[in-house]
Amino acid sequence: MKVPRPWSARAWLDTAHVMIGLPVAVLLAGSTIVAIVVPPVLRGGLPLFTRLQRSRFEVFLGARIPPVHTPGNLRSAVTWRQIGYHLLSPVVGLVGAVLVALTWGGAVVGLLAFLPARIERPPLQFEFDLRDGRVVVVFMAAGFALLLLAPVLARGMAALDLFVARTLLGPSRSELGQRIETLTESRAGVIDAADAERRRIERDLHDGAQQRLVSLAMNLGLARATLTDLPEPAREAIERAHEEAKQALKELRDFVRGLHPAVLNDQGLDAALSGVAARAPFPVRLRVDIERRVTPTIEAVAFFIVSEALTNIAKHAAAKRAEVSVRREHDRLHVLVHDDGCGGARMDAGTGLRGLAQRVDAVDGTLRLSSPLGGPTTIEVDLPCA
């Protein structure tokens, strides 16, 4: 831990936290006792007290204590943990405030020990003479030591206070576990929903825009083929329109493929990947060994990985060939993409690989990259597919 200097803002914030903590704690402890006796006060008051303490930690220490849902009745463990904190905090607060006040006070007194030497009559009778130079030096040394100690002590007391508060006001271990479970579930839900949305958009485009464009391109083609006796400019216009319609159709098809290829839904990874491999501008050796189909989400992630990796290879690797293998082993799906390109791919360089890693992370998979300068590059991905 970095030792705070006595003149730093940190030192003063810690000190303020500890000093203000005592009166606040005493006040809240009193209120809490009243609240226990008068249950209606408990319901409204306890969350308020807790909020107050939480805001003190946030303002002075910049520490966020995760809020918990307070049922506001005495049957709940959460309530009792909070009551526990409010009753315990005056003790912690008192110890802290006294120690911190004494150190700062000692520091000030010690450092000002040279002043009494000029005062004619010392206000108190000591065994030793404060006007003696050696005594003054000892006092000032002690004062200096206390000055250095004070911020550390304030830090420590604040940390102790924070620890107690986190334990009693924050969520307990089992609650955290539950929360992680909920988060994992909701994350999976979000991913599945996004995936379903992609499939829906694909379907909508297929049933709507794509059909319309095919029809348009066909009609233009028909016009081009039959209206041969038109004046030159009109024929040229039709030809251009026809070419543009075909181009738009191709672009839309490529877009839909990137979004979520229909073939992935209907035929699975094997079929979808052979389409991707066929479109790569270099030879791709593809092996897919999947007996039972995996979930649509995992299929989508695996498809995305291979298609992104091949796109990356085409863009950057100057590879002559690539190899893709997808294998299912029990509850894991292994995806391997290998190329003989120039290597030097880095996780932190482009957005492409980072995007891959994020997609893999989102489903709790792992991604390993090996890409020495001069190649070859291998991306290995492991996805859960229980």
Added chain:
Amino acid sequence: MRVVLAEDSVLLREGLIRLLDASGMTVVAAVDEAEGLLRAAEEHRPELVITDVRMPPTHTDEGLRAALVLRRQQPGLPVLVLSQYVEERYAAQLLASAADGGVGYLLKDRVADVTEFIDALRRVASGGTALDPEVVAQLIVRGDSHPLERLTPREHEVLQLMAEGRSNAGIGQALVLSEGAVGKHIGNIFTKLDLSPAEGDHRRVLAVLQFLKIRSSP
């Protein structure tokens, strides 16, 4: 020529009817689902069937399955399958349904190139094949060690055009080769794929069929 058409998108169906009419073909029945296709083909005995792959009710591959049923019921009935995407398993199933041609499998977008599309239709109707270039490209990337790997890049190109259903003259035109050179390449392909001359005129289809079969048998 009498054609039965199955396509669930009204827009495309009407467009195709217009297109076929303009090219001198007659659409004797146009339906929007697979059951209707089977009934119409039974009733009208067409010279060509054109069907979409994805159709109601499940929107997966009913059109293709209907096509396979038709090929069984009326051997030699020329069938052209249109699809939003190409998948070699579909092509393999189609071709495996009869080695004597009369099948086509094209990406829907190809409809836009009217002249080429009509050519493909006529080719299929007269017992030839019309495979989408994308299907062939997919077949070629399949990396398991099969005889295809022995082909040179040029032979690959020739096979690709062959699989699309082109004649030697057509292949020569596309690759800027003499017909004689094309014939030599095709001869090499047959040798490398172990197709003996005894198998006769269908070797062109068999060449495509062979690696389709290699792929579809796991």
